[in-house]
Amino acid sequence: MSAAKMDVAQPTEHMIGPSSINPVRLDSKDHFLHQNTTSIDDDTTGDIAANNLANQLASQFARYELTQPPPYYSTDNYTMQADVIDRSGNHDVEKVIEVAPNGRYARLNTLLGKGAYKIVYKGIDREEGYEVAWNIFSQPATTDYGELSHEIEILKSVRHPNIIAFHDAWSTNNEFVFITELMTSGTLRDYIRKLSLPNIKVVKRWSRQILKGLVYLHGHEPPIIHRDIKCDNIFINGAHGEVKIGDLGTAQENSPLISSAKRYTVIGTPEFMAPEMYEEKGYSEKVDIYAFGMCLLEMVTGEYPYGECKNAAQIYKKVIQNIKPECLSKVQDEEVLALINSCLSPENERMSAQEILEHSFLAVEPEVVLVATDSTKKHLHLLVVFKGMEKLSVKFEFNADTDTADEVVSEMIEEQVLPQRYQQLITGEINRILRDMTKDSGNHQNDTAKLVWRREFDYQSELEQTRLETLKAEERALEAQKRCEELELQASIAEEKFADTVRKMTAIEVEEQIESPQDTTRSTHAALMEHVLSKYEDDEDIQGLVLDAAAATNRGRDKATEWVHKLHDQDILTVGDLRGLYDEDWAGLGLTVFALRALKNTLKGKRPSMRSNSISDIDGTGSVEDVPSV
Numbered sequence: 273m274s275a276a277k278m279d280v281a282q283p284t285e286h287m288i289g290p291s292s293i294n295p296v297r298l299d300s301k302d303h304f305l306h307q308n309t310t311s312i313d314d315d316t317t318g319d320i321a322a323n324n325l326a327n328q329l330a331s332q333f334a335r336y337e338l339t340q341p342p343p344y345y346s347t348d349n350y351t352m353q354a355d356v357i358d359r360s361g362n363h364d365v366e367k368v369i370e371v372a373p374n375g376r377y378a379r380l381n382t383l384l385g386k387g388a389y390k391i392v393y394k395g396i397d398r399e400e401g402y403e404v405a406w407n408i409f410s411q412p413a414t415t416d417y418g419e420l421s422h423e424i425e426i427l428k429s430v431r432h433p434n435i436i437a438f439h440d441a442w443s444t445n446n447e448f449v450f451i452t453e454l455m456t457s458g459t460l461r462d463y464i465r466k467l468s469l470p471n472i473k474v475v476k477r478w479s480r481q482i483l484k485g486l487v488y489l490h491g492h493e494p495p496i497i498h499r500d501i502k503c504d505n506i507f508i509n510g511a512h513g514e515v516k517i518g519d520l521g522t523a524q525e526n527s528p529l530i531s532s533a534k535r536y537t538v539i540g541t542p543e544f545m546a547p548e549m550y551e552e553k554g555y556s557e558k559v560d561i562y563a564f565g566m567c568l569l570e571m572v573t574g575e576y577p578y579g580e581c582k583n584a585a586q587i588y589k590k591v592i593q594n595i596k597p598e599c600l601s602k603v604q605d606e607e608v609l610a611l612i613n614s615c616l617s618p619e620n621e622r623m624s625a626q627e628i629l630e631h632s633f634l635a636v637e638p639e640v641v642l643v644a645t646d647s648t649k650k651h652l653h654l655l656v657v658f659k660g661m662e663k664l665s666v667k668f669e670f671n672a673d674t675d676t677a678d679e680v681v682s683e684m685i686e687e688q689v690l691p692q693r694y695q696q697l698i699t700g701e702i703n704r705i706l707r708d709m710t711k712d713s714g715n716h717q718n719d720t721a722k723l724v725w726r727r728e729f730d731y732q733s734e735l736e737q738t739r740l741e742t743l744k745a746e747e748r749a750l751e752a753q754k755r756c757e758e759l760e761l762q763a764s765i766a767e768e769k770f771a772d773t774v775r776k777m778t779a780i781e782v783e784e785q786i787e788s789p790q791d792t793t794r795s796t797h798a799a800l801m802e803h804v805l806s807k808y809e810d811d812e813d814i815q816g817l818v819l820d821a822a823a824a825t826n827r828g829r830d831k832a833t834e835w836v837h838k839l840h841d842q843d844i845l846t847v848g849d850l851r852g853l854y855d856e857d858w859a860g861l862g863l864t865v866f867a868l869r870a871l872k873n874t875l876k877g878k879r880p881s882m883r884s885n886s887i888s889d890i891d892g893t894g895s896v897e898d899v900p901s902v
């Protein structure tokens with residue numbers, strides 16, 4: 273291994289974000305930053321070089337060793353949950369403490385956490401109404417913020433669901449502040465510590481999200497290298513299981529304008545730093561893959577890599593000698609172990625973030641979806657979907673009559689459209705869709721049968737309803753018939769009585785005529801009957817009677833008026849006048865036979881119903897005269 277003689281110095285180039293403000297971070301589990309300024313000395317043996325560098329680093333660590341942090345920096349004193357505490361350590365209700373120079377952001381007194389050089393408070397974006405993270409760095413007096421503006425603009429342009437959004441930044445006399453997206457559940461490291469070890473499914477889900485963030489950064493134009501990927505810099509929104517890469521303060525544009533397109537600044541956290549980061553040869557975005565491998569190791573073992581080392585120099589020594597962290601031996605899952613080893617392999621052998629995403633350990637099992645079908649349900653358009661990896665998706669046509677899932681999938685594998693390892697799964701999926709379709713059409717038949725059954729049922733109930741109603745109607749008709757028979761009986765009894773009375777009166781009349789044969793006037797009983805049965809008084813105007821007669825024979829008021837006029841012409845003004853007419857007088861009234869009959873019948877007291885076309889003659893003869901309809 274080549275060794276490097278290195279002078280640890282303040283950086284001469286600008287880091288993106290505030291790391292250039294605090295370029296050296298030197299607690300053993302934390303960052304260090306260093307500018308590689310000298311050339312590689314190939315004559316020096318790896319061990320000697322490593323020891324030299326380790327000694328140099330150790331002296332730097334001693335030189336920069338942190339002083340005792342203030343109480344609010346103490347891990348014991350702070351909790352991740354909204355711990356409302358001010359800078360003097362006073363607990364308080366949540367309230368606004370200060371407002372950004374542009375007035376948009378307000379800092380609350382809720383402490384979210386602290387890092388080696390950064391304190392993070394909850395803030396509010398007053399324009400959008402979101403909660404944000406208000407990050408405060410102590411500011412060295414010498415920092416030139418003008419030169420940072422470009423980097424800040426780049427950070428602002430980074431927008432990805434798996435990268436914490438950077439909103440704004442500004443400086444005050446002694447602080448550098450930047451506003452980022454707020455994450456609700458702390459860092460991945462806290463999470464792993466708080467919960468017992470995450471299961472492999474969760475590890476896969478987290479890993480996929482981290483890698484998607486890296487794919488984005490590395491695919492950025494120009495590519496961005498994070499340089500400090502570790503579980504402390506990966507944040508969680510617990511409610512949605514969202515994982516985002518944070519702390520882009522160390523990120524660096526890998527600008528093509530810089531000759532070898534490689535970086536030389538040593539920055540990061542020793543445990544997560546790839547060997548090439550220590551070397552003068554430069555490094556690429558693959559350093560983030562190395563760091564991701566260490567994260568994966570921490571996720572599956574719950575242990576910080578190189579926990580066995582006492583300081584960064586020891587770590588460095590192991591790294592350059594290619595000695596892996598001890599906790600690697602605790603990884604049980606063969607696939608995970610292979611993936612971690614591949615991430616920790618030499619730079620040129622390391623996969624890209626996209627390739628790891630497609631690695632069998634992380635690749636999402638594909639699903640087959642039915643996109644469309646024709647009306648016969650025989651010609652299907654199917655899509656093999658690899659969620660999150662749309663470019664791998666395959667769309668194809670399937671003829672249910674002529675194709676089989678086995679043949680189609682084998683063909684796609686031969687054509688290298690699909691990886692062999694999914695053969696069984698995709699074949700099964702296609703067969704599942706075919707089965708579902710058959711089931712579906714079966715269900716449709718059942719639905720039709722149900723519909724017919726329902727309709728029959730409806731008809732049956734309708735018929736039943738009608739039958740019941742008919743029965744009730746029949747009952748009512750029977751009752752009505754019974755009532756009619758009763759009434760008929762009563763009527764015939766009444767008729768009988770009436771006939772008896774008439775007979776008796778006729779007998780009396782005959783006796784009277786025998787006694788006074790000269791009396792030619794109408795029979796007593798006839799006159800008596802007229803009076804008894806008629807409701808019209810003799811002195812009553814004929815108007816009412818004529819109207820009744822007309823109404824009883826369905827004639828209108830006009831007809832009645834005409835009849836009245838004709839009667840008045842003959843000086844018949846009252847009912848009495850009409851009643852006093854002899855039969856021969858009636859004929860000379862100038863009225864039609866119809867009108868005469870109607871008037872006579874009404875006068876005799878029979879008032880036919882309005883709907884009846886007949887008027888009974890109840891003059892004792894029992895005859896009924898039909899009144900012709902007009």
Ligand SMILES: Nc1ncnc2c1ncn2[C@@H]1O[C@H](COP(=O)(O)OP(=O)(O)OP(=O)(O)O)[C@@H](O)[C@H]1O
Pocket residue numbers: 302303352384385386387388389390391392405436452453454455456458459504505507518519
């Ligand atoms: N965006 C955020 N949302 C919520 N909490 C955050 C956010 N950023 C940081 N924190 C909290 O603040 C703590 C300190 O942040 P961070 O670790 O990034 O600081 P640092 O000084 O960069 O730390 P390090 O020592 O890891 O470099 C985190 O552990 C976390 O609890």
